[in-house]
Amino acid sequence: MSIPRAGDAAAGKIARARDSLAGRGLPRLTSMPNMTIEVRQLTKRYGSTLAVDELSFVVEAGKVTGFVGPNGAGKSTTMRMMLALDTPDEGAVLIGGRPYRTLREPARTVGALLDAEAVHPGRRACDHLLWMAQYNGLPRRRVAEVLELVGLTSVARKRVGGFSLGMRQRLGIAGALIGDPPLLILDEPVNGLDPEGIQWIRGFLRDLAAEGRTVLVSSHLMSELQDTADHLLIVGRGRLLADTSVKELLDQTSGNQVNVRTSARTKAVDLLSNAGATVAVTGPESLTVEGIDVERVVAVLTGGDVPFSEIGRHRASLEDVYMKMTREYTTFAAPAPDAEDWA
Numbered sequence: 001m002s003i004p005r006a007g008d009a010a011a012g013k014i015a016r017a018r019d020s021l022a023g024r025g026l027p028r029l030t031s032m033p034n035m036t037i038e039v040r041q042l043t044k045r046y047g048s049t050l051a052v053d054e055l056s057f058v059v060e061a062g063k064v065t066g067f068v069g070p071n072g073a074g075k076s077t078t079m080r081m082m083l084a085l086d087t088p089d090e091g092a093v094l095i096g097g098r099p100y101r102t103l104r105e106p107a108r109t110v111g112a113l114l115d116a117e118a119v120h121p122g123r124r125a126c127d128h129l130l131w132m133a134q135y136n137g138l139p140r141r142r143v144a145e146v147l148e149l150v151g152l153t154s155v156a157r158k159r160v161g162g163f164s165l166g167m168r169q170r171l172g173i174a175g176a177l178i179g180d181p182p183l184l185i186l187d188e189p190v191n192g193l194d195p196e197g198i199q200w201i202r203g204f205l206r207d208l209a210a211e212g213r214t215v216l217v218s219s220h221l222m223s224e225l226q227d228t229a230d231h232l233l234i235v236g237r238g239r240l241l242a243d244t245s246v247k248e249l250l251d252q253t254s255g256n257q258v259n260v261r262t263s264a265r266t267k268a269v270d271l272l273s274n275a276g277a278t279v280a281v282t283g284p285e286s287l288t289v290e291g292i293d294v295e296r297v298v299a300v301l302t303g304g305d306v307p308f309s310e311i312g313r314h315r316a317s318l319e320d321v322y323m324k325m326t327r328e329y330t331t332f333a334a335p336a337p338d339a340e341d342w343a
Ligand SMILES: Nc1ncnc2c1ncn2[C@@H]1O[C@H](COP(=O)(O)OP(=O)(O)OP(=O)(O)O)[C@@H](O)[C@H]1O
Pocket: 046, 049, 050, 051, 069, 070, 071, 072, 073, 074, 075, 076, 077, 078, 219, 220
């Protein structure tokens, strides 16, 4: 049996699905109310492990909010508690202003993808979605609509056991959208997608947010979210390390560092240090200078006859900022390179 993978036959479907989403919007079951996810002082322990430690934040409508943190930071546990699949030891979560358990029509309020592998492998994709629709009192036509939306129409009658992880992620997203909910909670949806699939999901999540939905998406990799998220919640060992817009985070952390590229590194380090700068060696011919501005760096190097091929203000990447912020919270980390590695 040959099943198209996310890179070939499904690609045309995906493009059409994107067009249909952009062109006429997701078929509406209800109007799209602005709803938030409010997490209040949430705490969860498993034995001696403090998985979630007094987390508080609000996820707003009309944005993609990235929930980022190293492995074991407590992202999945927090999402499970949002959906009442786990009980907090302390604190609460409000979904559109109410605890999940009190929602009258949960599938029309919040859609979730927690584990793409959770679907029975013997089930056909369309039957899985039909079961979800029937269980939640939704019209049958939603099955075809969401399959089209995620580009899986051509494999609707195939058994899930033959799907790639990327196709299962798409099926999971289709399930999350079946009730046309204003709130979406997606745990690592990029996991398993090929580059074309990653492009697709970025645009897809942005479109969902542009329709006014509240989109919370987790990842342990900042690179997966940096071009997608408007807002970031960064967590480490259960604690909130940052609740910030992407722009604010970059502005705050780019700081006053200056990058220098020179073939006379040792002399440059001496002169700049004598001029009061703190200098870090970042490569065989590169330095990062802090404490004096770009003009002064140029003056010091020119005055000391030090050749340089590049001097410019350092722009931190989100990845740099994230690594710096979460380094001490990472359970399995390679040692960071330091100056001696380049000596
Ligand atoms: N059911 C459980 N029983 C015991 N410990 C658990 C359970 N679920 C999670 N934990 C522990 O709680 C901590 C947080 O785990 P969680 O899966 O929420 O993190 P995460 O940020 O989602 O990580 P990942 O990116 O690896 O999925 C970890 O130390 C994990 O081992």
